Amino acid sequence: MMDKPLIQVENLNVEFALGRTWLGKPPMLRAVNDVSLDIMPGQFFGLVGESGSGKTTLGRAILRAVPISSGKITFDDAEVCYDVGSLLKKDLKNYRKLAQLIFQDPYAALSPRMTVRDIIAEPLEVMGLTQTREETDERVRDIAAKCRLNLEHLRRFPHAFSGGQRQRISIARSLVCNPDFVVADESVAALDVSIQADILNLLQSLQDEMGLTFLFISHDLSVVAHICDHVAVMYLGTLVESAPTRKLFANPSHPYTKALLSAIPSLDPNERTKAQKLEGEIPSPVNPPPGCKFHTRCPVAEARCRTEVPEWRELSDGHSVACHFAEKV
Amino acid sequence: MSLLTVENLTLQFDTDEGRITAVENVSFAINAGEVLGLVGESGSGKSVTAKSLMQLNPENSVYSPESNIQLELESGTVDVLSLKKSQEMVVVRGGAISMIFQEPMASFAPAITIGGQMVEQLLIHTSMSKKEAAALSVEMLERVGINEAAKRFNQYAFELSGGMRQRAMIAMALSTKPKLLIADEPTTALDVTIQAQVLDLMKDLVGEFGMAILFITHDLGVIAQVADRVAVMYLGGIVESGPVAEVLRSPSHPYTKGLINALPKLDAIDEPLTPIPGDIPSPLERPPGCVFHTRCPEVIADRCNATVPTRTEVSKGHDASCFALEAKGKAA
Numbered sequence: 001m002m003d004k005p006l007i008q009v010e011n012l013n014v015e016f017a018l019g020r021t022w023l024g025k026p027p028m029l030r031a032v033n034d035v036s037l038d039i040m041p042g043q044f045f046g047l048v049g050e051s052g053s054g055k056t057t058l059g060r061a062i063l064r065a066v067p068i069s070s071g072k073i074t075f076d077d078a079e080v081c082y083d084v085g086s087l088l089k090k091d092l093k094n095y096r097k098l099a100q101l102i103f104q105d106p107y108a109a110l111s112p113r114m115t116v117r118d119i120i121a122e123p124l125e126v127m128g129l130t131q132t133r134e135e136t137d138e139r140v141r142d143i144a145a146k147c148r149l150n151l152e153h154l155r156r157f158p159h160a161f162s163g164g165q166r167q168r169i170s171i172a173r174s175l176v177c178n179p180d181f182v183v184a185d186e187s188v189a190a191l192d193v194s195i196q197a198d199i200l201n202l203l204q205s206l207q208d209e210m211g212l213t214f215l216f217i218s219h220d221l222s223v224v225a226h227i228c229d230h231v232a233v234m235y236l237g238t239l240v241e242s243a244p245t246r247k248l249f250a251n252p253s254h255p256y257t258k259a260l261l262s263a264i265p266s267l268d269p270n271e272r273t274k275a276q277k278l279e280g281e282i283p284s285p286v287n288p289p290p291g292c293k294f295h296t297r298c299p300v301a302e303a304r305c306r307t308e309v310p311e312w313r314e315l316s317d318g319h320s321v322a323c324h325f326a327e328k329v
Numbered sequence: 330m331s332l333l334t335v336e337n338l339t340l341q342f343d344t345d346e347g348r349i350t351a352v353e354n355v356s357f358a359i360n361a362g363e364v365l366g367l368v369g370e371s372g373s374g375k376s377v378t379a380k381s382l383m384q385l386n387p388e389n390s391v392y393s394p395e396s397n398i399q400l401e402l403e404s405g406t407v408d409v410l411s412l413k414k415s416q417e418m419v420v421v422r423g424g425a426i427s428m429i430f431q432e433p434m435a436s437f438a439p440a441i442t443i444g445g446q447m448v449e450q451l452l453i454h455t456s457m458s459k460k461e462a463a464a465l466s467v468e469m470l471e472r473v474g475i476n477e478a479a480k481r482f483n484q485y486a487f488e489l490s491g492g493m494r495q496r497a498m499i500a501m502a503l504s505t506k507p508k509l510l511i512a513d514e515p516t517t518a519l520d521v522t523i524q525a526q527v528l529d530l531m532k533d534l535v536g537e538f539g540m541a542i543l544f545i546t547h548d549l550g551v552i553a554q555v556a557d558r559v560a561v562m563y564l565g566g567i568v569e570s571g572p573v574a575e576v577l578r579s580p581s582h583p584y585t586k587g588l589i590n591a592l593p594k595l596d597a598i599d600e601p602l603t604p605i606p607g608d609i610p611s612p613l614e615r616p617p618g619c620v621f622h623t624r625c626p627e628v629i630a631d632r633c634n635a636t637v638p639t640r641t642e643v644s645k646g647h648d649a650s651c652f653a654l655e656a657k658g659k660a661a
Contacts, residue, residue: 050520050521050522050523051491051520162608162609162611163371164608165608192370192371192547192609193370193547193549193588193591193592194370194587194588194591194604194605194609195370195604195608195609196591196604197591197592197593197602197603197604197605198604200593200602201601201602201604219520219521220593221521221595222592222593222594222595223593225593225595225598226593226598226602245598246598249595249598259522260521260522261595262525263521263522263524263525264521264550264595265524265525265528265548265550265551265553265554266550266553266554267549267550267553267577267589267592267594268553268577269553269554269573269574269577270574272554277522277525277526277529278522278525278526279526281490281492281493281523282520
C-alpha cells in the first residue's frame with residue numbers, strides 16, 4: 001500500500017464568468033471554492049452534495065475538462081507525476097488515457113449510429129493505443145467480457161439495449177484504455193433500483209480486477225454508504241465534511257451532513273419522523289452568503305457563523321470538518 | 330363505497346411495431362382520504378395507469394372492453410372511460426381529479442405567470458370571479474409555504490427554484506379542491522432536503538383537505554413515508570398490494586422481495602446488494618404466463634411460464650399474484 005495520494009487537490013478554485021461586460025469584470029460564479037482533498041490509490045472516494053453544490057465541476061476539474069482558476073491538482077501514480085492544471089500536448093494526451101469519466105445518462109452518452117464494438121473501440125483508435133484491427137478487437141472483447149457484456153451484442157446498435165446494458169457499454173468504453181483513475185458522475189442515478197445494484201456490484205468488482213481508483217459522485221447517500229470507503233460532502237462549492245465512510249455515517253459532525261442523513265426517507269413506515277428537516281433552499285452560488293455558507297439554513301448557527309468562515313480542521317484521523325461548532329453537533 | 334374503483338384495466342398502444350400492452354388487468358380502489366402508493370420501475374405502467382384515470386393517454390391507446398374506471402362523486406357515479414367529449418371530461422380533469430407531474434419546469438407554461446395559470450383553471454372549474462380566484466390563488470401559495478406569495482403570483486416559472494415550483498404546482502392542483510390528487514413522481518426531480526420538505530407539506534395537506542392521493546414513485550422509501558396502502562407494479566400488472574407496513578416488512582411476491590433487497594440501506598452498510606438478475610423485458614416481448622418468471626428466483630418450471638397467476642390473499646387486505654405463494658398456502 002502506497003502512502004502517497006494518487007490525486008491531490010490543493011486549494012482548488014473554479015470560477016465561471018457570467019456573460020461579458022464592457023467595463024470591469026463580469027460577475028463570477030465560484031463553482032468550486034478552496035477545496036483540498038487527497039484520493040489514495042485503490043480508494044473508492046465518494047463525493048456527495050445536492051444540485052448546484054459543485055461536485056460535478058470538481059470532478060471535471062480533476063479531469064481537466066474545465067479550466068482551473070487557481071489552486072493545484074497533482075496526479076501521481078509512481079510512474080508519472082503530473083501537475084494537472086499545466087499539462088500540455090503530449091502529457092495531456094497521456095493524462096486523458098490515465099483518467100477517465102463515466103457519464104450519468106447511458107441514453108445520451110452512446111452514439112445511436114455506431115455499433116457497440118465501434119463505441120467501445122473509439123477511445124483506442126483516437127488515442128492510437130492499438131496498431132492493428134485484431135489488437136483493437138482483442139482489447140474490446142476483453143473489456144466487454146469484464147463488464148459482463150455478451151460478445152454477440154458487439155455487433156448491435158445501442159437502441160437495442162436496456163438502461164443497465166447501456167451503462168455497462170458506457171463503462172466498457174471508459175475502461176478500455178486501461179485508466180488508473182475514473183470519475184463516475186452519478187453513474188447509477190438514471191437506473192432503476194434492481195439494475196442499480198447490479199452496476200454498483202460491477203464497479204466494485206472492476207475496481208478489484210483492474211486496480212482502479214474511483215471518484216464516485218452522487219446525490220444519494222445510501223448508495224455512497226454502500227460502495228465508498230471515504231466520503232466527502234460538498235455544499236455550495238465548499239467541502240463541509242470528509243471522513244472514512246463508517247465514521248461519517250456513525251458520527252456526522254457537520255449540521256449539513258446530519259440534515260442530509262435525516263432527510264433520506266426511511267423504509268420503515270413507523271419512522272415517520274419530522275426530525276431535523278432543513279428550512280429554506282440552497283442559496284445562489286453567484287451570491288453566496290458571507291461567513292459559513294450554510295448559516296442561512298443551519299439549525300445551530302450563531303452570530304459568529306454569519307461573519308467568520310469556519311476553518312477546515314481535522315477532528316480525528318481522516319475525519320475533517322468545516323464548522324465552528326462541530327463538537328456540539 | 331370507494332371514491333375510485335378501477336377494474337380489469339387493460340390498455341394497449343398501437344405502434345408501428347405492433348400493439349404493445351402497457352397495462353394488463355389492473356384492479357384497485359382508493360377510499361376518500363387515503364394515500365395509495367403505486368410503486369414500480371420504469372416501464373412498469375404506473376404513469377400510464379394514472380393517466381388513464383383522466384383519459385390523458387395519447388390517441389393510439391386502446392382500452393379493452395372489460396376495463397372499467399368508476400368515480401364516486403356527490404353528483405353521482407361517473408364512468409370515466411365512457412366519457413368521449415372533452416367538455417364532459419372537465420368534471421374529471423382538474424375537477425374531481427388533479428395531477429402533479431414530475432418535472433415542475435415542464436408542467437408550467439413558460440410565457441404565462443404562475444398566477445395567470447392558477448386563475449385560469451379556477452375560472453374553468455369554479456364559478457368564482459377573477460378577483461376571487463386571484464385571492465384564493467395567493468392564499469393557496471401562502472398555504473404551501475411560499476414566501477411573498479403576492480409577488481410570486483406575478484412571476485414566471487423560470488423565476489422560481491425547483492422546490493418552489495413544485496410547491497406552486499401543489500397549490501395549483503389543490504385550489505380546485507379535488508377529490509383525488511394524482512402525484513406522479515412529485516419529488517423525484519428534487520434534492521433530498523427539499524424532497525423532505527415537500528413530502529411533509531403533502532402529508533399536512535391530506536389531513537387538512539381530506540382528499541385521496543394516488544402517489545406514484547419508484548422510491549420505496551418515499552412510499553414508506555407517505556402511503557397508507559401500496560400496490561407494486563411490474564411490466565403492466567400489479568404483483569402485490571396491501572397495507573404499506575405489511576408489504577414492506579413481509580413482502581410476499583418475489584419481485585417485491587427483490588426490490589427491497591436491491592435497495593442500499595443506511596442501517597446495513599456491510600450487507601451486499603442483491604440485484605434482481607437480468608433486465609426488464611421490452612414491452613414488445615412480454616413474457617407469457619407470469620411476466621416476472623424470466624427474472625424470478627422462485628420460478629416453478631412449466632407453470633409460471635404458461636399460466637398467469639391470480640391474486641392470492643396473504644393476510645387481510647394484503648395479496649400477491651404468485652404461484653409459489655399458492656403452493657405454500659396449500660402446503661400449510
